[in-house]
Amino acid sequence: MEPLTEEEVRTLFLNANALLNGHFRLSSGRHSAEYWEKFRVLQHPDIVQRLCGEIARRYADAKIEVVMGPTTGGILLALETARQLGVKALYAEKEDGKRTLRRGFTLPAGTRTLIVDDILTSGGALRECLELAHENKAIIVGTAVLVDRSGGTVLLGLRQEALLTVEAVTFSPEDCPLCAQGDPVREPGTTFLTK
């Protein structure tokens, strides 16, 4: 399969209305001109297939045996990436603030594991998955995310792949240039995303 460029990844997000431009209040309380609504991409099987195809391409020679992803977006990517690599997927669910394998799933020691997730911001979910894989004595081959919003600054100490790396630019409401221009701020959510 042909490599997918960063520009093509950005275009896939834009076309799916998953990358919004405007003036948004993020859940952190900070303001931003960009908002990533990853589920707008994750609702399109063909786009997910293309994105996971790129992850699978990058890890094609890595002898991956299982692809693990954290709930919720990560498990959709884990399934499709696993399908393309011809291996099994594992779902890291949250229980009492910790990632666990429920439903009788197991990760045998020594299993060559790829960990995938949708958007990396602080890397919290990926770190939880790494911890889970460590506990099970799996071999963690690497990680892959669709978008690294840390600008490449979150380093996990192993092979990391991002299909698109961006630097999140956010402002405190007091210093927000969009507020200064008088642009009304929108709260991302379900109400205004009607398309």
Ligand SMILES: [Zn+2]
């Ligand atoms: Zn603002």
